[in-house]
Amino acid sequence: xxxxVVSTQGLTRRFxxxxxVDNLDLEIRMGQIYGFLGPNGCGKTTTMRMLxxxxxxxxxxxxxxxxxxxxxxEPLKNEIGYMTQIFSYYRDLTVMENLRFAAEIYGIPPKxxxxxxxxxxxxxxxTTNVNQLSxxxxxxxxxxxxxxxxxxxxxxLLFLDEPTSAVDPETRRTFWEQLFDxxxxxxxxxxxxxxxxxxxxxxxxxxxxxxxxxxxxxPRQLMDDLQADVIEVEGPDLRTVKHExxxxxxxxxxxxxxxxxxxxxxxxxSQPVDMxxxxxxxxxxxxxxxxRPNLEDVFVSATRGPEx
Amino acid sequence: MxxxxxxxxxxxxxxxxxxxxxxxxxxxxxxxxxxxxxxxxAINTNLRHVPVALVDQSRTELSRTxxxxxxxxxxxxxxxxxxxxQEAERAITESRVRAALIIPPDVADRLARSPSVGLGLPDATxxxxxxxxxxxxxxxxxxxxxxxxxxxxxxxxxxxxxxxxNRQVPTFEVTLYFxxxxxxxxxxxxxxxxxxxxxxxxxxxSAAIVRERERGNxxxxxxxxxxxxxxxxGKIIPYIFLGLIQVAIILGLGHVLFDVPINGxxxxxxxxxxxxxxxxxxxGLVISTLAQNQLQSMQxxxxxxxxxxxxxxxxxxxxGMPQPVQIIAQVLPATHFMDMIRGVVLRDASLYELRWExxxxxxxxxxxxxxxxxxxxxxxx
Numbered sequence: 001x002x003x004x005v006v007s008t009q010g011l012t013r014r015f016x017x018x019x020x021v022d023n024l025d026l027e028i029r030m031g032q033i034y035g036f037l038g039p040n041g042c043g044k045t046t047t048m049r050m051l052x053x054x055x056x057x058x059x060x061x062x063x064x065x066x067x068x069x070x071x072x073x074e075p076l077k078n079e080i081g082y083m084t085q086i087f088s089y090y091r092d093l094t095v096m097e098n099l100r101f102a103a104e105i106y107g108i109p110p111k112x113x114x115x116x117x118x119x120x121x122x123x124x125x126x127t128t129n130v131n132q133l134s135x136x137x138x139x140x141x142x143x144x145x146x147x148x149x150x151x152x153x154x155x156x157l158l159f160l161d162e163p164t165s166a167v168d169p170e171t172r173r174t175f176w177e178q179l180f181d182x183x184x185x186x187x188x189x190x191x192x193x194x195x196x197x198x199x200x201x202x203x204x205x206x207x208x209x210x211x212x213x214x215x216x217x218x219p220r221q222l223m224d225d226l227q228a229d230v231i232e233v234e235g236p237d238l239r240t241v242k243h244e245x246x247x248x249x250x251x252x253x254x255x256x257x258x259x260x261x262x263x264x265x266x267x268x269x270s271q272p273v274d275m276x277x278x279x280x281x282x283x284x285x286x287x288x289x290x291x292r293p294n295l296e297d298v299f300v301s302a303t304r305g306p307e308x
Numbered sequence: 309m310x311x312x313x314x315x316x317x318x319x320x321x322x323x324x325x326x327x328x329x330x331x332x333x334x335x336x337x338x339x340x341x342x343x344x345x346x347x348x349x350a351i352n353t354n355l356r357h358v359p360v361a362l363v364d365q366s367r368t369e370l371s372r373t374x375x376x377x378x379x380x381x382x383x384x385x386x387x388x389x390x391x392x393x394q395e396a397e398r399a400i401t402e403s404r405v406r407a408a409l410i411i412p413p414d415v416a417d418r419l420a421r422s423p424s425v426g427l428g429l430p431d432a433t434x435x436x437x438x439x440x441x442x443x444x445x446x447x448x449x450x451x452x453x454x455x456x457x458x459x460x461x462x463x464x465x466x467x468x469x470x471x472x473x474n475r476q477v478p479t480f481e482v483t484l485y486f487x488x489x490x491x492x493x494x495x496x497x498x499x500x501x502x503x504x505x506x507x508x509x510x511x512x513x514s515a516a517i518v519r520e521r522e523r524g525n526x527x528x529x530x531x532x533x534x535x536x537x538x539x540x541x542g543k544i545i546p547y548i549f550l551g552l553i554q555v556a557i558i559l560g561l562g563h564v565l566f567d568v569p570i571n572g573x574x575x576x577x578x579x580x581x582x583x584x585x586x587x588x589x590x591x592g593l594v595i596s597t598l599a600q601n602q603l604q605s606m607q608x609x610x611x612x613x614x615x616x617x618x619x620x621x622x623x624x625x626x627x628g629m630p631q632p633v634q635i636i637a638q639v640l641p642a643t644h645f646m647d648m649i650r651g652v653v654l655r656d657a658s659l660y661e662l663r664w665e666x667x668x669x670x671x672x673x674x675x676x677x678x679x680x681x682x683x684x685x686x687x688x689x
Contacts, residue, residue: 093325106532
């Protein structure tokens, strides 16, 4: 028995003419937080829905926890937790009522449920909100409640669909700490996101664009393997500089970050700094410095065109 | 198969939500209360006091007495006195009156020859002897008004001539069972149970499920081990009780305020209404699997509700409808329920006497529940 929790071969889903997920091969190992990184409409949610058995693939095969999907969808509901993008528990019920509902739906006996709910209230810092209507809580608190309810039955595999889109950075930090705690307790997670900082926390990442997997690996590995050098340009008139560089050969992309311009140069260029300086002869006041690639550079380079 | 714990979880959740939704809860009580009061007083199929005009071209004591005699029937009330038939026509067109009685100048002559007076003149040999005494012109667009006026055609005129009434022996003796005083409320109030239950039960269930979809709760539910049937049953049960509360309000108040008898046994009544409530709820569930949002579920409910009011026999006698319409009307649970509830409440019908209706209702509910469960997929595609 291998430690592969989820694997897919040639997973494809069409909606009419539109191909939402195209020939996707995945292998997700136990104890990993596996991220799907991509813009809206790149096929993240569709992939998750196929992995949880909500959608039937047009072609390809899925194995989840050693069973084939979507055939095993119902028996696997007890092993899987799914946290939806929008808060999907009841806004007109209190925290306690929602948690009790989750416990009863998962068939946890009353005594065990009471203990488990207490434990979750402590872990997710909801003890003071027990009798508050979840609709009247802040986005961050609601997110904690959703996570608490989702892990009620101690799922082995957890799907989180853009879990922190609607919360502040502070809440996002604590939220991720809690995810790592869950991994520590043996859970495996699949997280979809369009935030780089969130993606960077994953053990492993798949970058998706138009339903196609553009890159796959640990964030560090993806950054190290980047087929581009990063050069930061500092100085006046950055907008003009950007227009000057855009579309030039071997310039993969330019993006302004505050008072700097981040330029991606194809790896095949042996002297990237000199090359860029040469392009910018008309702007003598610029300083150019090579930089370590970050995940956004990886993302930009992976999704920029069909040649990568 | 079915987990009672999960059904109970849904039921409990539904009750908690209902308790917080004060508006819905108020409507559960107010709909039957207000509508009973309104309809109980308002709907009256025994037409009285139709506003009419009187065109007295004779202006004799006889014509005045004839006018009073017509008013004494209480079917009509003279609200205008006009001089020519043309004015009367205009008054009808302008909707000031619904009909006009034209008493011709030669009313005395006509009366003397009228066979209804029975003066024993020789049989008519020419036109003059067989003409009616006076003439009604009626706005015939409303058939109920028209037939009320038409009922005056054979009004006895014996009083005009101070002859003893009831000279004629009727062809038939008529004995009115179950509603001898011919009060409309006796028929309306039990029927109202059917109409209000159709409306609230179908709407509540269809909206309750569609709402879960609209608010995104469904996406969470389909990721849990809950089964469709558990969700359906858990959702239905609270509304069964609400339905029973409504029935109690309508029949209880109907008894107190409108003196509607409850002749049948309460047990029979409970069985009959429970069946109808469950049939309506299962219809609501079917709608909920078809509708994408609450507005659509509302439209579909009204699509069912209108024929349930107009074709079920609530307002118009079922027997008067053409056969194809009767067949369509019989698909509606309300049609069968009208028969059943009036049977129990007014005629003290037993369950055995209603067995076919009961069987039909059980079949409808089972089919609806089956269809809803099959249609409700825990899949998105």
